Amino acid sequence: MENGVNNIADPLASVAVLPDGPDGPDEPAKLAEPVIHLDGLSVQFGKRPILKELRGELRGRAIGLLGPNGAGKTTLIHTLLGFHPPSSGTAHIFGRDIRNGAKQIRTQIGYMPERDSFIANMSCVHFVRLMAELSGLPSEAALERAHEALFYVGLGEARYRQLGTYSLGMKQLAKLAQAIVHGPRLIFLDEPTNGLDPPARQRMIELVRQIRDSGKAHILLSSHLLRDVEECCEEILIIKDGRIAVYCNLEEERRANRKFLELETRGDREAFVEAIGTLGCEYALTSERRLKLILQDDVDIRNLYQLAGEHKVQIRRLNFKRDSLEDIFLKAMEDGNGGVGHAASLPDRGKQ
Amino acid sequence: MAVHEHAYKPYAGPLTPVWSRFLIIPRHAYRDVFASKVFTGFFALCFVCPLVMAILIYLHHNLTAMAIFQINLQNLAPINGVFFQFFVGFQTGLAFLLTVLMGPPLISRDLANNALPLYLCRPFSRAEYVIGKMSVLLILISAITWVPGELLFLFQSYLEGAGWAARNLWMAGAIFVGSWTWILLLALLSVTISAWVKWRLAASAALFGLFIISNAIGFTVNGVLQTRWGGLFNLTIIMKTIEDSLFRGPNSAGLPSWMVLPTPAAWIMLALFLALCLFLLTRKVRAYEVVR
Structure with a gap:
């Protein structure tokens, strides 16, 4: 690892184990158990490989998942959720294998999908309550948490409106509310700022940061918007052509570049x-x-x-001068060999 | 995450039993369904037949009333297998209309709104989702078929005595099994069509069409090939054959004797049909469709 950036010379090489996150060293148990452990995870659709032998451990509070369109970001999230079966290898979330513990894993996960996803003809509070109940909350607790979640994301005043009448920004917030209503330990956010105007985007980013800083949940944020990831995440994983092109600890990177x-x-x-x-x-x-x-x-x-x-x-x-996330990303994309050979490197080093 | 705190807080309270979570879907569905006065009215009408049947049973055992009305119900409507078969047949007809009203949007709405990932990203399996959606129909149709049917049987047993009940226990079984074959067929058919046909009107038409078309195909094959086996493609004949065998009744479809299907063949065909529905459901009910 060089200045916080892990050069992955081998596709099978492991992503570096990170130092303490915001939890600090007072949480040794969390260091022992990575949030996500990718163990040679491969996914194929038919004969088309989508994810290829992903290996690594992610431990951060907020992990950014970056990559160009079609790189496999969403497929990785879907596979971790158990929507797609791995063709080989596996992954562990909080120590549980996604192959045989998907249901238990999903009790601890919240998911905000990229596309519009709703249940028709429902008020927002009814929708979020239903989602909470499906996560196992009793009816009364689900209703209470639905109200709280909607106030938390800023939809408190509009919570009795039908979802169909919501603007795009409100729909995104409603999706976030259903993802956090059951208080998950890990939240997957797939392109949460898609289609948002600047104030709405800022509001979404602020919420993500608040959840991260609460220390109560880990976040995996998938985006192709570098700024979103840079503002929210302390670790990034760049995927290119189904492989890990770069793993980088942005916090370390910032410290090193100071x-x-x-x-x-x-x-x-x-x-x-x-x-x-x-x-x-x-x-x-x-x-x-x-x-x-x-x-x-x-x-x-x-x-x-x-x-x-x-x-x-x-x-x-x-x-x-600091190596911006954009630099890191562009360098990862410049690698013509699927991100295998050279990960993003820092600016030219001095020579004595 | 209290409203006034504005802070993210995990949930630490008790959880509901996993086995009971599929019932969340019908509970929420009924809230919408019974908001419609038309539907509520129709559902109430579904209990008219059981009420009339209960009155008939009562009159059978009330000689004064029969003398007043000057009718001999013992001959006119004897309480036997045919009596209960008529009840099940009539009620399943209403169940079919209920299915046409309720069934088509069950899954299609979720598919149209990309809601499946929201269900399936939770500790909620595809099987539980399908069972939950089917339960919307299973519970309502049960409420108008075998539940009142068994209550009528119990009522008759109470009035007639324990001996009658012991001799005719098979009727209770026939009411239960006969109703459930229809319930399973209608519910599975309905959710399968709902999963494949997104447009509500088209889905309702498909539900009707399947019975009409299978009827036409069955009789055409029988007519052209002069065989009984065309009935295997005819859902109505399959169900009537099963019903007749359960209620030890006559050929209720009124078919020529050479056209009557053997009962095991009808059961096998029904099982195959239900298996086909399940297969089609597993193909369609996924969080995301994978383009290979």
């Missing part, structure tokens, strides 16, 4: 860069006037300006 600098200079910089080297910083000359470097823990930006002053070099620009 001291990654890009400088634009004027003047004779040879002595300047040599001096940077003597400070112990890795650096790379990217063009005649630009260089990138990784700041060591004991080196401050002030030291750089002092060095520049001593060597009569002007620092015209100084940027904290």
